[in-house]
Amino acid sequence: MVLSSHRSRRQHLHGEEGGDGGLSLSRRNIENEVSGTSSRKEAWTKTFYKWLITIDGDVDISSDRGYRRIPEVTNYAFFCGGRLRTVKHTRHLSVLVGMLIAAPMVLFSVFEANELWNTAYGYKPMVFFFYYFWAMGFSFFIRTATSDPGVLPKNIHLSQGSNPGQIPQEYRNIIHLPTPDTEKNPNSKIELKYCVACRIWRPPRASHCSTCGVCVEVHDHHCIWVNNCIGKRNYRYFIIFISGLVLAAVFLIANTIIHISRHNGRASEIPVTILLLTYGTVFIWYPVILLLYHIAMAGTQQTTREFLKRVEMTNPVFAKITTNEDNPFDTGSFLRNLGGLMLQCRGLSYVNTREKNEPGDWRYIKVPQPHTFERVNFSTTLYPPPLPA
Template sequence: MISEAAYTKVCTTLPSCDGEDLRRMPQVIKKWQVFPGRNKFYCDGRLMMARQTGVFYVTVVLIVGTCTLFFVFDCPYLAREISPVIPAVAGFLFLFVMSALFRTSFSDPGVIPRATTDEAADIEKQIEVPNGSSSPTFRPPPRTKEVIVGGQTVKLKYCFTCKIFRPPRASHCSLCDNCVERFDHHCPWVGNCVGKRNYRYFYIFIISLAFLCVFVFSCVITHLVFVARAEDSFLEAIKKSPASIVEGVVCFFSVWSILGLAGFHTYLTTSNQTTNEDIKGSFSSKRGQDVYNPYSKGSLLSNCASVLCSPAPPSMIDRRGVVIPESVPVVRDSYGTVKSFHAPRVPVPAGPPPLDLKVSHVAYSGPGHTGRSTLPRVATNGTTHPREGSYQNIGSHGDVTCIDHSSTLPFTTARGVNIPVAVVPPQSRYSARLGTTTKGPLPDSIDHEFGVDAGSQMSLLKQSSV
């Protein structure tokens, strides 16, 4: 028996397949494809941003276009006449700015998952008033809660869209339609919300962009001055380097707003506030002498370290998980993570002659069990007990431990074809003789993984209808 094994992997092989036996299976839907917020996803859900990306592309074009003109028309002259360090510094700043921009734009800002149907029902029960709606003293249930944070009373507001009480400092973005943890603001220039998980990258982006603008503008003016001195005319300098004028105009009108934005967010960082809190005046002295910022650490450096250097929390949304219908049996590990599920099969029409299927080996690991072996070496001997119904045994030998004795586990092939594996209760003993084969229009390889739980028994069974 391998009851102590913590992880089991069963592999089966077929000699060959001509490809015509494969039939279209139900498409696997990822959670990012049905995400309720208004977001765009890239790279199979690894990257996300807002749907309104027009201004973001303007940002990229302005930065890349201006720096390209600078590298082509100004850097060669400055490197030759002044120092070759100038192009190197400009290149470093440019790469740093673009990396910070992309990290801000394509990161999860701290989206809070919406409540499930059961969670929303529980919250509704919590906020219902004791008296019924028919009572003459009936009042709408309160949609706020009060919690104490740092000795200050903070109200938690109920979000009617996400069906949750938002955590402190969280807010619902009307553009992305998501509740965001420690919501700062929605920035169209980066094409994303700015929240707890990407604020540090946003701050680094605007600070480094301010340095880049000042550096490029200074170098452009220096270039024009040197050329004007050599030609004894500023107009001649413009004629020789018209691109420098374009760069100078873009940097001149951009640097003031960028410097102002960098200064404002430096103030917010040192006081441990968000743009949303500052605009609303949440901790303004006008609200009273007893109102103060409960999130402040007491010093500028401590606040900066808390905002910029604290570990980034993990994303709370499962973007790359698989959407599983409620009627489909699933297998979960001890943490509740879905390990496998069985999607309904599409009827398979008559095709070429079926091929043989045979279990070849079992790979496993766990306390006292590590390695890869054939079934006879890891399973005890047993007699063949065919399962009642439309199932028959296939190429296993002995008892194999599995996770759940009430579900159906699928073997999923590389091409999406599932072979159901029935799970039997612990008190039942089902096994099959090694080498027993069955017929079926199956692909050339099958490889599926599932967790195991000590104490349950499983038999590798295959539907006769396949």
């Protein structure tokens, strides 16, 4: 449905010019604009810079890879040719988190690893498991922070009226689809909503993130610690990332306790060991709580947004996580729900950052904001006026 709608939108764009100044534009106007932009050749230094880091996109190029167009319509910035991403105009706490993860490993490697590895009491597995789980946590931290969470394309379902700046009233309705349990439980239904910001009918469980400026499939929440949304395509990465941190902290604490016991408690001789023990003891609690919370949410087949929507308490931190009887996605088994999350297919990337796109691709066009009374000439908003015949 999405692809066919997108194809029809592109055909509508390249059709004959309408008499109402609406969506349709003249083929000559499009060709003149494309020839005036895509024919420009840029220096290789600028090309390399745009490949290395793309923050604001490139409005001079009408046909290029997605990572040079997406920043124009979202809050994403891309690195290494679209392979890595982050959210711009935010507090980059993910850099601080990365430093906090790397610091204990560096200190452990310099002051602790050699002595524990070469001891005669066989503590090598303890050192190995610390490095293993630390590497697992850090690598999945990078994947969680820089991967596609399940971003949905924009402008797929635009209105066909003569004034596309407006949103039809019927688009503001919520559509309820029946489920196999609807006959027994009328509250068991699937909701579909139209996103007025992205101009699409969102799939079930998708939501719009105002920080990223996109809709995300099976959106759980936007995590400020990784500076990215947590959705269908990176939720498992997020779980593995937290699990790796917890297990690395456990082995860090175990290794430092062993080191302290071998020095008979003489703390003055091993200040770094005491520092690492304190660091691990304090650091472990937040990831443990976060891991238990998300395991409970995944086991009950709920996202954070869905849970907070039905919680009636003022402070949801103290709300008890229970099964939602009206949830049509719950399989009825904690293990099946959890296994389904960790073993399910990641799904397709709907907005490929490295693919080449055609001129006039609606996914990368800024559509006027919704309005009620003001009439917008769509052709002059997106493109210059057509040349005289």
